[in-house]
Amino acid sequence: MTFDRIAEFVLTARDIPESAMEMAALLLMDTVGVAAGAAGMEAGRIARDHAFNFHAAGASEHAAQMIFDGRPASIPGAAFAAATGIDNLDAHDGYNPTKGHIGCAVVPALFAFAEARPEMSARDAICALVMAYEISARAGIALHASVADYHTSGAWNALGVAALGCRLRAASPDALRQALGIAEYHGPRSQMMREIANPTMLHDGSGMGALIGSMAVMMAQAGFTGAPALTVEADDAGAHWSDLDHVWTIEQNYIKPYPICRWAHAALDALSELKAAHGFSPQEIATIDVHVFAQSAALFSGMPTTTSQAQYSLHFALAALLVHGQIGPVQITGAGLSDREVAALLPRIAVQEEARHSERFPEGRWSDVTVTLKDGRQLASGDVNARGGPEAPMGNDEVEAKFRMMAAALSEQRITALWQMHTRLLLPETTFEDIAQLVRAPVENTHG
Template identity: 55%
Template sequence: MTDTFTRVADFTLNRSADQMPDSAKEAAALMMLDTMGILIASGPMEAGVIARDTAALLYASSDPAYSTRMMFDGRPVSLAGAAYAAATQTDNLDGHDGYNPTKGHIGVVVLPALIALAEHRPDLSGPEALAAVITGYEIAGRAGLSLHASVSDYHTSGAWNALGVVAMAARLRGFTPEQMRQAMGIAEYHGPRSQMMREIANPTMLHDGSGWGALVGISSAILAERGFTGAPAITIEAETAARHWDDLGQFWQVEHQYVKPYPICRWAHAAIDGVRAVMRDNTLSHDQIQAVQINSFHEAACLYAGMPGTTSQAQYSLPFAVAVQALYGRIGVEHISGAGLSDPAVAELMMRIQVAEADRHNARFPEGRWADVSITTTDGRVLKSGDIHARGGPEAPFSRDEVVAKYMEFAAPVIGATRAEAIRNVILGWVAPNSRYSDLSSLVFGP
């Protein structure tokens, strides 16, 4: 067992909520609320329905000790099945938090893992639930950094956020360091090392692989709990990986996630923000736009260029998202699904949008997501945004009130304002010393 793993295990298994900063706990609660809003809003969508039905068909359990119910559904499945279904569902509405340095997402598996695992911890306090959340973020984020630094392919989040799920399971199920070590090795070995740019080129319900990351994480933990062994996780135990873990317990990654204002791939956000800013600052309406030129980084320029035929394509399309924002001043679930996918006004405006990559924006990726926008108006003016960094991250963070408002916007139409408000109050209330995790259960189980 290496010194690095010993330090990771000590943090995961022994660092109490009282030993974590209040700022990290407050950030964790806010991220869980934000993710919950996307999870709720994605429930009626096709991918979520398929994922839950598949979990019920394939991932049930014969033992209540390893079972739980699916959120806002109620059917009993295995712990791994519940985590898989909720993470896959959430992943298919691309509005959940992310972490720039990993080029991926953590909360999408942390919330499903927490809900599945905590149902067997009726004594869990709110602060200790947040400590488990923080642990998931801190371990997954560093595993992502380590993986990206050690391989040439750009892998989806499921490849590394599985290790964050293992850490949560180890903490909440009382693992020994050796059990956790074996579980980490199993999860890293079986983690879905799927190629992200394949999904960008051909947008589908695969998205960022996080459903499989959640499934692998929980499955690996249960395997190790029962004595199954795995090779050491090289993202933690390789000598070259040590630098990615040096600041564990000192720098709190959970405080540096970005929150998405739009349910669209983050790579498109700077361009959307640029168009939004130019139109706002110059009191432009969409019918005054003659042409839009967008310059961004390579990955953003690779996003789907045509009129999307599916929700997946819509969420990975930069011109489509920009056109929707210009026309309607917002991008909601209704714009990326159903009739929104055949909106003739959006299709017409997209024909006037051009996208190119710029070296200066390439140089800032992945730490930043930059773009600049030029709008030519029907009266001949050329209005420029200048270089813009996507909103919602550490450089231009959302306020607490903005995150709460976003949650209500996504959650309330699906489950009603009263229930949405009750969930909001419980999750944000977990920072209080005498709060209980279990207050959430009655609000998230059942249709």
């Protein structure tokens, strides 16, 4: 596919299947819920304060209010702050073939760029969001195919942000080309497994992806040039773009039931199914044997002292799910990190890599769990693939329940009003400003 056709899709595409539009609306709401949950967490607070202090706009037309905060920053600053917060509450959507995440960068960018267009319909905003998912997905796959390192999502979701900004700012095809080149060149080519080995607030690089992608738009429109994006224009990248505008990858994104790295989710689902079927309590458990793929086996194995470690954990996540029956912001922050009942379970959990599960990564996230009870019974889950994706989607009731748990820092009235936007976003009379007004105001309460 030539760049001209890609540019046409980015800047003008509106003939999008309704199923893709509906999925985009659902992913938007899911990401908004995560953003609300992240607002009171330390990483999000630091990012917003940083954006307010050091990424201010020089003119009002270049400013955007930070979501769930209300203070102004520059458009790139507002996108950076929200993406960093969302990235640090690891409950946002993802796409298996990219081994990473799209919504955590492009949804914050949508709110930041859209503030200058209060008249924009929600449908037009959702069209732009679908486009950004499609560009991000292909850029991510192309980048993974062209380099040896396993890089964070910010390395490629920056291109989706740049495409989104160019569309909303009515950029020319040449400005788009320069913006994609700038975003790819400066995108954070950070090493994912370093973060897995030492979990920190750096997380998956999507805060920097949102910042760089947004900056690339402004710089390109001002005349700054960038080398053509290899993930878009290189000869060997063409195969990854050939199905653009007739295969809608957004419909293959997963929604996460837990704010934990998805590498842990198959084991969490397997253990949850066993507990539901057999009704055992944590006190009845002698051992838990967990067989996982290699990347899952590399997750943090101790009792976390930080939220970052908790979100990149396997042993802790399994224990927390057993003790509390759910994992939400409360379980991975504050007192949740020193829960004695959870800590007591960790020595009973053994994790090892299983070759057949590793062979199915990244197309699937497979694990199996065997629970041995103190009375001698052994309960085996069999092979389980992480749910939330198209092969085992969460129902709307589950997604709403997750949204309400994540957004618990908001008032009940605001939570309900936000969730009701899910059914209104695709109506012709709805403006994107209708939801943006609900999202920009500060949270009513915080946790952490």
